[in-house]
Amino acid sequence: MSPISGETLRHLQRVLEEPELEGDRYRLGPLLGRGGMGVVYQATDLALGREVALKVLRPEFAEGAADVRFRREAQILARLEHPGIVAVHDVGMLRDGRRFYVMKLVRGARLDDSSQRRSLPERLRSFLRICETIEFAHVRGVIHRDLKPGNIMIGEFGEVLVLDWGIARVLATQPEEAGAAPATSPAAGDTASGTVLGTPGYMAPEQQSGQIDLVDARSDVFSLGAILRDLAAESDPAPRPLQSIWRKAMNPEAGDRYSSAAALAADVGRFLDAQPVQAHRETWPERAGRFYRTYQTAILLVLAYLTMRLLFLAGRGF
């Protein structure tokens, strides 16, 4: 047999990856993106007449640990009902044995694609929404473990969505979790000790070294610190209090980081409100500068008044 042509090869590469939806409820649309384990397509839900996002496991991951993680991702998403977490509508298995789940179609841009067009306060307000979402998950015992700008989506109306919960870890049963599905118990499909999953540059040291037992909410705080660093780095130079905040969040020692995403968000919120932040001890010039930025209008008015007054007095003296 003679070799297949380049065009035939590209056709086959595409159709072999595509989910087989012939005769099903969904009609396949364009490819939206690829993640670590899955491929996301736009699709039309023919039953409800709406556009959705359909995520299907990549062919090479169709069995084993990745398959379990993919199923857990759908279950975790389904139980985390929050505006910052994309809603899952349906789960299922394709005829070829690959799992898929259907979720709300989010239109927008990844955080790393959208942040350059926005001011620092706007970026920081988005960061606060990310922290709120992660705090919500932490309270329910779920650690994301792969937070990075590529996994954050900024919607058309500024809404913030945290994506890709594929390697999330469910911690020991939380009070809210009583009666939760067995598949979300800590051991089901969880990563074995020594396994490193995540993204270098955003992973906490304990996660990078495969010390799974030490991974907790503070590991996500580390990743949030890395995201904050990236967001602030686009302002040159980044304000020193902000630098102190992300350095504290990214402290190699988990015990020296913020204890929660909420605590980190509170400090960023203080920075936005021109209040002193906990992570940074201000020098006198910094305090004066912050005081000036906070009361700039009043200070300028007083200075203008005093200048006028001095000029008036000086005029009378002559």
Add this chain to the structure above:
Amino acid sequence: MHTEPDTRAPRVFPSTRESLVRAFTSGDPGVRRAGFEALVAAYWRPAYAHLRLRWHQEPADAEDGVQEFFTVALAQEFFSAYDPAQARFRTFLRLCLDRFAAKAHRAERRLRRGGGAVHLSLDFAGAEQALEVLAPGQSEEHAFDREWVRSLFDGAIEALELECHADGYEIRFEVFKQYDLVTDGEAVRPTYRAIAERLGIPATQVTNHLAWSRRRLRVLLLERLRELCGSEAEFQDEAVTLFGVDAA
């Protein structure tokens, strides 16, 4: 020839097979040789493309180069030095080929075959015909990778055809060939209805046969890929190259 669709679903996922890469370190010469032959089947065309495009060799020289490279590799057990922790096997093989090509002297290329050496019966004319000109910005490594993917697909398609014939379901491969293997692109790809009329089967069976063939081809591809990788991580990494072209 059967025309009824087989209700037996193809085995969807490849079983874990012993890696061919590991076969090079086997103490059994038969295992080493079998591994080598399978490896040649997957890599001779990428090697040919690499010598033609990266080293600008004439077709006849590239043919000799490929023959000699694999023969010397077998005789000197090049591939037993491969360490999966260091690099992908594909990268390792390409580096071996580059070193070989750099050292080779034209006068030395004439092979002194004998002893345990093999003569490889390879379709160089077909490889030359399939060789695609590099697009602007594409590296020679891209050509090597593309030919490697093409070799894997060609091997899996051949295996699919043999399976269909062996099982008496030639119709499946015929449908697959008429729809997925059209050589002139999307513009002339026939409709399911046209294929059904041509083959005298219902259009629904075209859908079924095509779906079955693609599923089975996916399995055969992944099986071959797994054989060619030294580790599970490499397998998963390489699969990204195998599938997933961002075609519109």
